Amino acid sequence: MAWAKQGHEAAFRELVRRYERPVFSLLYRMVRDRSLAEDLAQETFIKVLNAIASYNPQFKFSSWIFKIANNAAIDHLRRRELDTLSLDGSPHATTPDEMSATALQLGDRGETPLQELEARELGGAIEHAIARLRPEYRACILLRHVEGHSYEEIARMLELPLGTVKTYIHRARNELRGYLEDRKA
Amino acid sequence: MTHPPEPRHLTPDEIELWAQGLLPAVRDVHVGECAECRVTAERERKLLRELAQLTRFAPEFGFVERVMAKVKIPAPSGPYLRPDPDA
Numbered sequence: 001m002a003w004a005k006q007g008h009e010a011a012f013r014e015l016v017r018r019y020e021r022p023v024f025s026l027l028y029r030m031v032r033d034r035s036l037a038e039d040l041a042q043e044t045f046i047k048v049l050n051a052i053a054s055y056n057p058q059f060k061f062s063s064w065i066f067k068i069a070n071n072a073a074i075d076h077l078r079r080r081e082l083d084t085l086s087l088d089g090s091p092h093a094t095t096p097d098e099m100s101a102t103a104l105q106l107g108d109r110g111e112t113p114l115q116e117l118e119a120r121e122l123g124g125a126i127e128h129a130i131a132r133l134r135p136e137y138r139a140c141i142l143l144r145h146v147e148g149h150s151y152e153e154i155a156r157m158l159e160l161p162l163g164t165v166k167t168y169i170h171r172a173r174n175e176l177r178g179y180l181e182d183r184k185a
Numbered sequence: 186m187t188h189p190p191e192p193r194h195l196t197p198d199e200i201e202l203w204a205q206g207l208l209p210a211v212r213d214v215h216v217g218e219c220a221e222c223r224v225t226a227e228r229e230r231k232l233l234r235e236l237a238q239l240t241r242f243a244p245e246f247g248f249v250e251r252v253m254a255k256v257k258i259p260a261p262s263g264p265y266l267r268p269d270p271d272a
Contacts, residue, residue, distance in 0.1 A: 009258050016249045021241040028242050038244045042252055049256045121242060126235045145236035170197040176236075177228055 012049050019045075019062070023069045026142055030073035032131055034118055040076060044069040060153065067157040070139050077135050129179035137172035144169050195222045204230035 023044055028037035048055075048065050055064060111119065122131065130138055139158065143149045151169070155162045192215055195203065202208040203216055203226045216222050 009253070012256060012258060013249055013253060016252050020248050021243050024244045024248075025240070025242045034245075038248065041244055041248070042255070045252045046255050049252070121240070126239065141236070145233055146239050166198070173197075173229065173232060177232055180232070 012052075015049070015061075016045050019065055022062075022147060023065060026066065026139075026147070027069055027073050029122070029127070029130055029142055030070070030135065030138060031076060032118065032122055034114055034121075036076070040072045041069070044072055059156070062147070063149065063153050063157050066143060066147065066149070070143075070158065073139070074135060125180055125183050126176075129176045129183075132179055133172050133175060137168050137175070140165055140168040141172040141176070192219060194219065195226065200226050200229045201233070204233045 020041065024037055024041045027040045027044070028034060031037050031040065044065065047068050055061065121127075130141070133141065136158075140154055143154045143157065144151070149157070151162060151165050154160075154169075155165045158165065160168075195208075195212065195216065199208055199212055200222075203213070208216070216226055
């Protein structure tokens with residue numbers, strides 16, 4: 001970390017190598033789109049490395065990078081919710097062409113190779129169950145039980161009260177168990 | 186005459202501790218005696234195992250290079266921090 005803070009390129013590379021999989025995995029499970037997750041992961045690393053001089057070593061580096069990654073995912077999901085929920089197109093569309101371009105395409109399910117890969121990677125029961133969680137729950141459960149952060153670290157990362165984080169995680173686990181048992185039934 | 190305290194079911198925090206093998210022995214006894222808590226705790230342990238075993242996905246090959254091409258790399262100038270010129 002100290003080498004990275006001094007601007008050593010090799011240290012920057014090492015940080016990206018060390019965190020590319022966990023950061024990409026979190027983002028991929030949040031947005032369920034490989035190329036978008038990669039764009040958001042790039043955005044995350046660029047933000048982190050360009051601001052490395054301001055990193056406060058009192059906090060874990062992983063907490064800082066996951067905080068930025070999660071914010072990127074949540075921002076994207078909020079924008080997507082605004083833009084794509086209408087069957088008639090984005091509420092921001094001002095012309096018929098824009099409305100048509102942003103409308104939900106029903107029945108257009110031909111899969112590209114990338115979509116096939118996504119279906120394979122995210123097609124298991126547990127992945128489906130995670131995808132059905134609210135984004136806030138999903139972020140908390142992934143940070144806690146996949147990345148192994150403590151409740152306190154997650155509360156700091158997501159800027160939420162500790163009690164809220166605990167509630168989200170407990171509810172998420174209940175929902176996951178429910179989804180998984182429904183599939184078996 | 187005093188009665189022993191009512192056996193209290195495990196809280197969600199305690200269930201997580203049990204699933205991780207970290208529940209204090211005094212509460213562990215309760216899991217052994219309470220079928221309801223045992224079933225809940227076993228289900229929780231199975232879920233936590235599944236979560237812990239999730240795949241770590243990798244981005245496309247060349248990700249590090251793509252990031253490095255867009256990062257401003259200041260020339261190392263010694264042990265002191267330099268302010269970010271864009272900050």
